[in-house]
Amino acid sequence: MNFLAGIGRAVLSLLAEIGRLASFTARSIAALVSPPIYSRLIGQQIMRIGYFSLPVVGLTAFFTGGALALQIYLGGNRYGAEAIVPQIVVLGITRELGPVIAGLMVAGRVAAAIAAEIGTMKVTEQIDALTTLATNPIKYLVVPRLVAAVVTMPILVAIADSIGVFGGYVVATQSLGFTGSIYLKNTMDFATRQDITSGLIKAAVFGFVIALMGCYNGFNSKGGAQGVGRATTSAVVSASILILAANYILTSVLFNK
Amino acid sequence: MTAKIQLIGVKKSFGSKQVLNGIDLTIEKGSSLVVIGGSGTGKSVMIKCVLGIITPDEGTILVDGQDVTHLRGSAREPVMKKFGMLFQGGALFDSLPVWENVAFGLIQGRGMKRSIARDVAIRSLAKVGLPEDVAFLSPAELSGGMQKRVGLARAIAVDPEIIFFDEPTTGLDPIMADIINSLIASTVKDVGATALSITHDMASARKISDHIAMLYAGKIIWTGPTSQIDNSGNPYVDQFIHGRAEGPIKMAVKA
Ligand SMILES: Nc1ncnc2c1ncn2[C@@H]1O[C@H](COP(=O)(O)OP(=O)(O)O)[C@@H](O)[C@H]1O
Numbered sequence: 086m087n088f089l090a091g092i093g094r095a096v097l098s099l100l101a102e103i104g105r106l107a108s109f110t111a112r113s114i115a116a117l118v119s120p121p122i123y124s125r126l127i128g129q130q131i132m133r134i135g136y137f138s139l140p141v142v143g144l145t146a147f148f149t150g151g152a153l154a155l156q157i158y159l160g161g162n163r164y165g166a167e168a169i170v171p172q173i174v175v176l177g178i179t180r181e182l183g184p185v186i187a188g189l190m191v192a193g194r195v196a197a198a199i200a201a202e203i204g205t206m207k208v209t210e211q212i213d214a215l216t217t218l219a220t221n222p223i224k225y226l227v228v229p230r231l232v233a234a235v236v237t238m239p240i241l242v243a244i245a246d247s248i249g250v251f252g253g254y255v256v257a258t259q260s261l262g263f264t265g266s267i268y269l270k271n272t273m274d275f276a277t278r279q280d281i282t283s284g285l286i287k288a289a290v291f292g293f294v295i296a297l298m299g300c301y302n303g304f305n306s307k308g309g310a311q312g313v314g315r316a317t318t319s320a321v322v323s324a325s326i327l328i329l330a331a332n333y334i335l336t337s338v339l340f341n342k
Numbered sequence: 343m344t345a346k347i348q349l350i351g352v353k354k355s356f357g358s359k360q361v362l363n364g365i366d367l368t369i370e371k372g373s374s375l376v377v378i379g380g381s382g383t384g385k386s387v388m389i390k391c392v393l394g395i396i397t398p399d400e401g402t403i404l405v406d407g408q409d410v411t412h413l414r415g416s417a418r419e420p421v422m423k424k425f426g427m428l429f430q431g432g433a434l435f436d437s438l439p440v441w442e443n444v445a446f447g448l449i450q451g452r453g454m455k456r457s458i459a460r461d462v463a464i465r466s467l468a469k470v471g472l473p474e475d476v477a478f479l480s481p482a483e484l485s486g487g488m489q490k491r492v493g494l495a496r497a498i499a500v501d502p503e504i505i506f507f508d509e510p511t512t513g514l515d516p517i518m519a520d521i522i523n524s525l526i527a528s529t530v531k532d533v534g535a536t537a538l539s540i541t542h543d544m545a546s547a548r549k550i551s552d553h554i555a556m557l558y559a560g561k562i563i564w565t566g567p568t569s570q571i572d573n574s575g576n577p578y579v580d581q582f583i584h585g586r587a588e589g590p591i592k593m594a595v596k597a
């Protein structure tokens with residue numbers, strides 16, 4: 086009996102959490118489409134979210150492209166199909182690995198930073214202070230971060246795609262015996278516009294998820310430094326899980342045959 | 343004449359814990375009321391209900407006769423523009439320099455140009471005794487007393503009709519506390535504002551108020567002119583103002 090009550094309570098609190106998140110999302114979107122627009126803050130956030138994420142995203146994309154080339158070569162070797170490396174690398178990077186790796190790296194960097202900053206503002210009453218200064222905290226804090234993340238993630242992923250393909254190219258030409266010009270020609274001929282745009286659409290969705298989970302967890306943190314720490318952790322964990330779930334759903338929608 | 347602020351039967355509970363249990367309170371225009379009460383009795387919750395940061399479960403809050411209890415969002419903005427608030431911990435925005443903190447309500451709330459707002463901010467800082475070079479520091483570089491002053495400058499920069507003070511002297515040394523009290527008393531008079539303050543510091547309450555109310559067990563149990571506080575005839579008030587452990591007030595150990 087107690088066991089059932091426990092399950093019931095867990096389900097109820099999960100539903101309540103989903104309801105709160107949905108209402109927070111709705112309020113954020115409503116604030117997104119109504120004036121004032123803080124363009125100055127959007128610019129700041131584009132720098133913080135986009136520009137400063139370039140090194141991590143670039144490095145991880147490079148190594149992922151290299152490892153991918155190596156694995157495809159070894160796997161293809163079993164069927165005498167090693168020549169397929171450039172085609173599969175560009176497909177894997179643009180459709181899946183570029184957006185997912187960039188999404189997870191930015192989730193770790195940015196969702197955590199947003200949750201820590203907004204969470205600290207929450208527990209030190211800075212968010213209440215915004216309200217008393219006739220400023221809507223959702224509009225002032227959430228909207229610039231959402232806009233900046235949705236705008237910059239596709240750009241980051243476009244860069245990650247290029248660097249990832251380059252990583253594959255370096256490994257293929259340096260240690261797998263491919264000729265540079267042929268590798269590049271095969272890459273260009275094989276990749277379609279849809280491979281690339283599908284990845285960029287994913288990137289925009291991931292950007293939304295990252296900023297939303299950072300803001301939501303920050304706004305709901307309570308109880309001092311420990312609460313802010315909890316908010317930061319759950320922002321990263323929930324953003325990462327939602328990115329992987331959204332990735333599966335988007336893949337099945339964008340490539341449904 | 344309608345009262346500046348009126349609370350009628352305001353109730354608020356968090357979970358099973360009843361914090362406010364029917365608050366009735368009237369603040370006349372131009373007066374300075376201090377609500378006293380022990381830690382955790384719900385003083386901050388009460389002020390946040392008036393500010394619209396917390397929504398009461400029951401009861402009505404009137405500002406200038408207008409029912410603002412459930413006003414939210416853009417409908418509430420004209421009411422918020424009447425308010426200035428000094429938070430218990432200062433609540434300065436640590437991502438902005440001091441002058442932008444002070445000018446925040448002018449720039450974001452009222453759309454004033456940044457260059458003009460900066461001059462207004464520097465004048466506000468001067469009113470609380472801070473020199474111009476403080477304007478360009480970050481709040482983290484200031485001492486607690488200076489942060490309180492900046493918070494006060496921010497509260498008065500918007501020329502509010504009503505100023506709220508949440509424990510303005512808590513955490514300050516006695517001399518700095520007295521300086522802040524004098525600043526509050528004089529700025530409230532200069533701005534011509536109505537003031538609602540909460541504190542458990544009796545010296546501060548006597549200095550900045552013309553009326554005092556006492557909050558206990560979720561209700562206002564006594565209210566009267568500051569000059570009458572020593573002859574209230576109320577054992578709860580007597581115990582509180584003399585800080586006696588013995589008396590009708592039983593301290594709950596768990597907040
Ligand atoms: N947002 C909240 N959620 C839950 N409980 C709260 C909240 N705000 C205040 N409380 C509780 O209400 C009580 C009164 O708090 P407060 O008004 O801050 O007291 P004080 O009189 O010291 O200012 C405290 O026990 C506090 O734990």
Ligand SMILES: [Mg+2]
Nearest residue numbers: 385386430509
């Ligand atoms: Mg308090």
